[in-house]
Amino acid sequence: MAAIIDGAALARELAAEIAAEAAALAGAGVRPGLATVLVGEDYGARVYRRQIERTASELGLAYRDVTLPAAASAAEVMAAMRALAEDPAIHGVLPLRPMPPALPEADVLEAIAPAKDVDCLHPANVGRLMLGRPVLPPATPAACFELLERHLAAGGQDPRAWLQGREVVIIGRSNIVGKPAYLLALQRNATPTTVHSYTWRAGHLAAHTRRADVLIVAMGRPEFVTAEMVKPGAIVIDVGINSVPVTDAEGRPALDDRGRPRRRTVGDVAFDDVRRVAGAITPVPGGVGALTTVLLARNVVRACAAA
Numbered sequence: 001m002a003a004i005i006d007g008a009a010l011a012r013e014l015a016a017e018i019a020a021e022a023a024a025l026a027g028a029g030v031r032p033g034l035a036t037v038l039v040g041e042d043y044g045a046r047v048y049r050r051q052i053e054r055t056a057s058e059l060g061l062a063y064r065d066v067t068l069p070a071a072a073s074a075a076e077v078m079a080a081m082r083a084l085a086e087d088p089a090i091h092g093v094l095p096l097r098p099m100p101p102a103l104p105e106a107d108v109l110e111a112i113a114p115a116k117d118v119d120c121l122h123p124a125n126v127g128r129l130m131l132g133r134p135v136l137p138p139a140t141p142a143a144c145f146e147l148l149e150r151h152l153a154a155g156g157q158d159p160r161a162w163l164q165g166r167e168v169v170i171i172g173r174s175n176i177v178g179k180p181a182y183l184l185a186l187q188r189n190a191t192p193t194t195v196h197s198y199t200w201r202a203g204h205l206a207a208h209t210r211r212a213d214v215l216i217v218a219m220g221r222p223e224f225v226t227a228e229m230v231k232p233g234a235i236v237i238d239v240g241i242n243s244v245p246v247t248d249a250e251g252r253p254a255l256d257d258r259g260r261p262r263r264r265t266v267g268d269v270a271f272d273d274v275r276r277v278a279g280a281i282t283p284v285p286g287g288v289g290a291l292t293t294v295l296l297a298r299n300v301v302r303a304c305a306a307a
């Protein structure tokens with residue numbers, strides 16, 4: 001039975017360290033400040049914004065919510081981005097996605113001041129990451145490696161030595177998770193492989209995943225990865241966050257007190273099934289997601305200290 005890697009516990013531990021650093025900066029006269037930019041009403045983006053706001057407040061960061069209507073013009077959004085780039089009280093800027101399709105997302109990301117780019121979204125920082133130069137690491141893939149390395153260290157391993165030459169398979173190639181996770185694995189001298197929907201369509205997905213010493217799953221497909229896709233003893237990092245209906249024993253939708261369908265959050269990994277074969281696994285909720293906003297806050301504190 002796999003060990004459970006407790007993201008919530010690690011988040012609490014790191015939060016205490018980051019809050020102390022934020023307090024030291026505030027004591028010296030500069031309170032680290034984070035702004036999110038939300039255009040429109042997307043449900044997932046609003047949930048993420050609330051989590052960021054809560055983390056910022058718990059850690060003593062100043063937080064600014066910039067919300068624009070879905071119909072905002074590109075010029076209005078770019079003006080808001082410019083104002084934040086120039087504002088000395090703001091050290092981190094995060095445009096939330098998805099943005100309305102009419103907006104030029106690439107231009108919005110390019111309008112982040114590179115020094116305030118706390119999720120490694122600006123092309124200059126993506127290039128630096130690719131080249132192995134120092135950057136504020138993208139929060140979600142950084143959370144994957146923080147969990148992995150802390151788990152290894154807790155088991156008495158030297159994480160860097162353990163990862164050298166290991167097979168790290170990443171399902172998903174998004175710009176915010178899959179691709180940077182590949183680069184973070186490569187930086188650690190692991191042997192990363194990226195697989196995606198065309199690997200699956202070609203019928204080759206499980207052949208790759210079964211070779212993985214570390215399997216990072218970021219696909220947005222509820223409980224897709226099952227035990228037969230996982231090498232016995234592998235470490236499984238589940239990035240997915242999916243909302244699915246709760247059903248009763250007969251498969252009918254379960255209802256809450258007000259008669260509405262009940263929903264629950266699951267990852268991209270069939271947790272109970274995979275837990276039987278894996279060596280360690282992150283739960284959802286309480287795994288990668290629990291750590292992401294804390295690492296975002298850490299980047300804000302670092303950006304503030306470097307300003």
Ligand SMILES: NC(=O)c1ccc[n+]([C@@H]2O[C@H](COP(=O)([O-])OP(=O)(O)OC[C@H]3O[C@@H](n4cnc5c(N)ncnc54)[C@H](OP(=O)(O)O)[C@@H]3O)[C@@H](O)[C@H]2O)c1
Nearest residue numbers: 140172173174177196197200218219220239240241289292
């Ligand atoms: N914990 C956190 O902090 C956090 C942060 C961000 C995202 N997430 C969650 O992580 C998940 C992934 O997010 P994302 O933004 O990376 O998603 P995304 O942009 O939708 O990318 C999904 C990736 O999965 C691949 N994929 C889809 N179906 C597949 C299949 N059957 N076999 C193999 N690969 C398949 C896609 O391949 P193609 O490229 O070929 O289409 C794509 O590369 C979502 O559940 C999201 O909610 C969590």
